[in-house]
Amino acid sequence: MPVVELDLNRIQRLVGKKSNRKKILDVLPFLGLDIESQEGDSVRVEFSPNRPDYSTDFGIALGLQGLLGIKTGILKTNVKKKGNYQIKVDPSTSKIRPFVTGIIAKNGSIDDDAIKQLMNMQEDLHFGIGRKRKKSSIGLHDLDKISFPLKYTTIDREHKFTPLNSDTESTISEILQNTDVGQNYGNILGQSSKIPIILDTDGNTISFPPIINSALTTVTSETKNILVEVTGIDKQSAEDMLAVVTAVLENAGFEIYQLKISGSKNSTPTLASRSITIDSDLTNRILGLNLSPSSIISCLKKCRLDAKLKNKRIECSIPRYRFDIFGPMDLVEEVALGYGIDNLDPTLPVSQNIGSKHSITEKLDNSSLVMVGLGFIEALNSSLTSKQILYEMTNKNSSDIISVTGSKSQDHTILRDSIIPGLLENLSSNVHETYPQKLFESGIIFSRDSPIKESINLSCVNASKNTNFSDMKAVLQSFLRTSFNLECETKTTSDNTLFTNGRVANIVINNQNFGQIGEIDSSILENFRVRTNVTAFELTLSGLIFD
């Protein structure tokens, strides 16, 4: 989950005079914000990815005001239409990054802490809603460095400008090759010869989305007026992002002015609130409460929404930045939050049901106890294991291997098709412990089918000086008889890599093959650095006792 760092002095100032630190800390979890750590005034909280407005303390303060009852109801975005701020969109952008939107925020002031918060927000928006800038990306600029109207167009890769955090000009190609952002996000633009660009009326480069802004418009603590631009391949996603930034800047004390967008399927954003209707019955039925409509309305207002009673139903108005709300059920949750989760009294419903374990579990549990009775300790290994253990150390042909893509761990790259190799690995890491060592494991193994077949196997190993084929066969027979009242035969086979030739057999039950038993080959034991004799069997239970 994403994390935001809060300064308690700052958040207290933002929430308002009536708040105190203890209350703030107590209420944070009930906004869905987990306190990850606290050091002095600095608190790190985790927020849910569906609430990007909580990626800044401005947004969190808005929520705290509601639950603490300091300010409730919706934060109305009043978009002023004064000024002639405009972006004209060139149709050439439609093939590569067709949408642009934006807003003007004026007469505010931001200090370094506020800039830090806005940067954190930007990063979160890029990662979450922006899907790593692919779907949409955002730029904040010092408005006073820009001459309108702006032009959103495309340009070739030889175009030069001075990017953010640099004092020299670079070409687009150089930026893509030499900067971290260029390397990380350049692939979004593909191989197209032209790239999207925002230019001002003087021909200055303002932004090269979704990669980097220009140095010219860098936002600093001196900045009073801000241009927000969002570009993307999805109009909705771009406007979602814009709505979050607008709410945050508004709460940070800025006045919001319209930025007109025109050309090539683009339009000026309205940032209007929506309305969704819920009824008290549904709310009370889901929460197990008996709240009056007016209580429900007051709960919703505490969550910074507006609501009113209309024809016995509650009409709720939802600000544009709360795009996490899909329908009535989301509002039921808002009611629960406004009511206070800690005010909900748990009830234990009477059950008419009689529970039961699955028959597979039942049989596995019982047969495991038989193995314990035979003196074997249960081991547990990953079913996602390594090629080295499963194939290389057991000298096995790896042509039918089932791999996962892009594993972060070398030890977990392929699905096991047998259990014994894992047990041998366990013996290998226990060579300093006293012998005899007897282990068993039951679990799922995988094989190719259409597309894949999962079976349940049970295997065991006995590592000791005196173990041999016969005593393992005795274990196998005893296991089958005691667990399932089954008799087995052991039939000579040469089809094997794990066992010593002449000391290996197929396990045959009712004329069908259900596994192998034998003495592990010395070369394999050497691979695992086990210096004693090891006998083992692997038995497939699926098809034998399970369907």
Added chain:
Amino acid sequence: MSQVLHDIEKKIIEVLKSKPNQTTEQLSEITELSIDQIRRGIEWLRLKDLAEISESTKKSVSLGKNGLEAFRNGLPERKLINLVHDSPKNFDEIRSNLSGLGFNAAIANARKNGWVKIEKTESGQIISKKEEAVETPEEKLLSFIGEKNVSDEEIENKMALKFLMNRPDFIIEHEETTKSISLSNKGKEIDFKKADSGAIDVEANVPIIYPARIHPLKDVINEIRETFVNLGFTEIFGDLSQPSFWNFDALFTPQDHPAREMQDTFYLENLNAEKFASPTQIKNVSSSHKNGWRYLWDIQEAKKMVLRTHTTCVTIKHLAENKPNEARIFSLGRVFRNEKVSYKHLVEFNQVEGIVIGKNATLRDLMGIQKEFYRKIGLTKVKFWPTFFPYTEPSLQTMVYNEKLGKWVELFGMGIFRPEVTKPLGITKPVLAWGGGIERIAMLKYGVDDVREFYNNNLDWLRNASKCQ
């Protein structure tokens, strides 16, 4: 210390208890065992530090050739006095009766004893009796020794011995070294009565043995499963490998959601499911995505096989296929996340998930069932916080107070399935769902702070972790 003793050892010890310092021969005689047996027994006892051997030298004397002659026929001086007992005799007469060197010695000693006197006459020297000759100490000693070997200590008149020794071939001296055996202090403590009654040293150390057992994590899994069953839940079972459709799409997770990326989820290389859901299910899920998330849903994405990231895919598939109006169901098993393995993250771990479906099921019921579940596994301090899950609304998480850590830790998540999830699959009643990782609970139970511990199969830990936590 308890001693296991051989019969031979026991017999020897018994003798030595009352008679210390016995020789092998003496022991052999008393115990009626052969010398060889005694020797062996003594060697065993000595090795066990139960017996001690001490060496002593014994001096003795016996009579030599002349001594024996004197013992049988009297000393030369006695012979002399017998010759002159009745009348004096001259030298020549006596010399012919007393042969050799004995003559001079006889004359000298008889005179010294004051038994005879010697007079010179014309016919030569005459020896005559002077006094009655009583038995001398030397004579007494001769008859004491006789033909025996007599130890030094037995001879009282050392003077007489000295005289006899000065006479040639009278006394032979002997020196003999003897070994005698007695019990050590440890040996003296042996209590036969106790040993013979079968008593042993009950305070002694014994070797450590280990029982075979079920894996400790499995114990926790089984306990949780039992708890679900006790709460009236029925177990369902499903595959670890799943089409993305059931793992994600059916749960309203948009196809471009970060959780679906390769870096979080394990995709099976080049494996796609062909038949995985009914055409209606596919159509409805597709339009739920289109309406809710506003994008073009792609069936190819839904076919991609993944290792399930939660057990919810099993639950939702079961609900879609059976559409129960009222039920309590749970599923438990391995789930997978493409994570870097660390002390708190595994790529593969166990998850349990329960659902309650019913027309009157409420969020407060969900909280109540949770509380009861935790109470049954011994966790009593529980509270609930709001949270977010893509497929439930409202969503909560449980916080459980951990006494050992002194803080609240996050355990199971829960919520009510979103209508966007249930409606397309024809599920009409509210579905309360809750679940989470089992290793977390096991870590609390066993005081383990590295989750990898559970899959290391370290025998030292497996053999020693206590069963009843």
